[in-house]
Amino acid sequence: MEYKSEYVIKQISVFSENRPGRLAAIAEALREKNINIFAFSIAEANGFGVVRALVNNPEQAHETLTEMGFMVSFTDVIAVKMRDEPGGLYETARILGDAGVNIEYSYAYSGKDAAVLVLRVDQAEEAIEQIIKHGGNLLSRSLFS
């Protein structure tokens, strides 16, 4: 079971009021510390949002944003490499669906060699095991630290 934790990635989640300039403030802080953002999304609810990001140095990002007064926390997610062609998303989604793993939220980015699907699921270990079993590719956490 040891290998599985290798694929559990730390996403940073930042609380943000829904008003102009908040995202810029977060992005500026990361730029100043030379932190690269691989993927990010904004989830919006009633008057506030949560900015979620995969970055190359989550610990430093956490520390910097916290110092600036932001509320930040780590969230465990997994990142699956998909074929960047029709049916790519279907393959991954089907594996999880068949295994009874529920996706709480997800976002994706299209990179140079593949598309990547970032997933927050209810059973991370089960999801990792199933994806590997079905020949899928997961990004390792070493990429993000």
Next chain:
Amino acid sequence: MFWNNHIETLSDDELAALQLKRLKWTIRQAEKVPFYRTQLREAGLHADDIRSLDDAGRLPFTRKQDLREGYPFGFFAVPLKQIVRIHTTSGTTGKPTVVGYTRQDLDNWAEMMARDLTMVGLSDDDVFQNALGYGLFTGGLGFHYGAEKIGMTVIPSATGNTKRQIEMIMDFGVTAINSTPSYGMRLAEVAEEMGVELDTLRVGIFGAEPWSDNMRKELEERLGITAYDSYGMSEMYGPGASFECEERNGLHFWHDSYLVEIIDPETGEVLGPGERGELVVTPLVKEAMPLIRYRTGDITMLMEDRCPCGRGQKIARIMGRSDDMLVIRGVNVFPSQIEHVLLSLPEVGEQFMVYIDRMHHLDEMNIEVEINRECFSGELKDLAKLQKRVAGALRDTLGLRTSVTLVEPGTLPRFEGKAKRVIDRRGEVW
């Protein structure tokens, strides 16, 4: 029209004699309450020391805070066996203020309400839709029994379901409606949306929250009514202690049942007619819960001129508050209550800001609170849950739906000295 011509038009001498007799009775009744026993002893006063109405100025004041400390039954002067009804009203912190009524109290209240409704020209020929909240709030039941007493056909419609309210006005041929002024505006708006005319309606009674003369004009034009102001508070039984007559220039107080004073809220000094100050009321016929010189917090003045209708001295329409109490959709709210609720929730800080707006003629209260840093899980759904939890706790305490905005820790203004946490953007209401 008079319900009780004799008592409504007592001569000055007759009234003074009656008030003095009833004031002494009230003090004796109050002496059955430990709080007043102590207060009167400390002031060195007995009922027999009151020889003229001027002596009332020597009596100690009662504050809302005192009533709250008596929760639940500390101010009852009769055994619970004789209490036939209880209402509650919001207190300055978490606990409500409890008011109790004996059978005689309920009769007294209905009698005053009967005078009020007759005074604005209503009778057993009228169909009365009572669109105030029924329940712990005194508005609904207070009007209800007075309206029945004068023989009106009463529809206890309470609040909400505005379309149905409009349908009832049309189907039942309603001639008089009672509501908060803001709900009156809402009724007008929905009737216009439905494209219907409320032809039978001719009288509107509005109270429980302050409203301007501009609002009166608008209510009258849009609903096709003559609009009257009503005033009261749970501590004086409820609505009906004071009411406009057909002159609609100030509100008559029922002086046989209430001793009315206006004081300087800072010094406590009694002010004369025409001088603006805080209304202080000593009910003169209350059995279950006698009160002495109760400070209402409402700002008004005694009017100098006699009313052509022949009834007693009037007060001006309420002009404001001497404290920080807010009136939101007819419900009294103290900022300290909000603070109290927030302190009980570890997930949020104790700093807050309140914004009050009027949207579609209804008051909307938005409360901004800071999330506690330690409680942030990073999950949106936890935040949504927290938002609901805060709104739920506020609703439980305030008896009012509010919207809650979660903000980042440390972003709300901190105050040194007097905090200004309430931004009331409703415009001219007082």
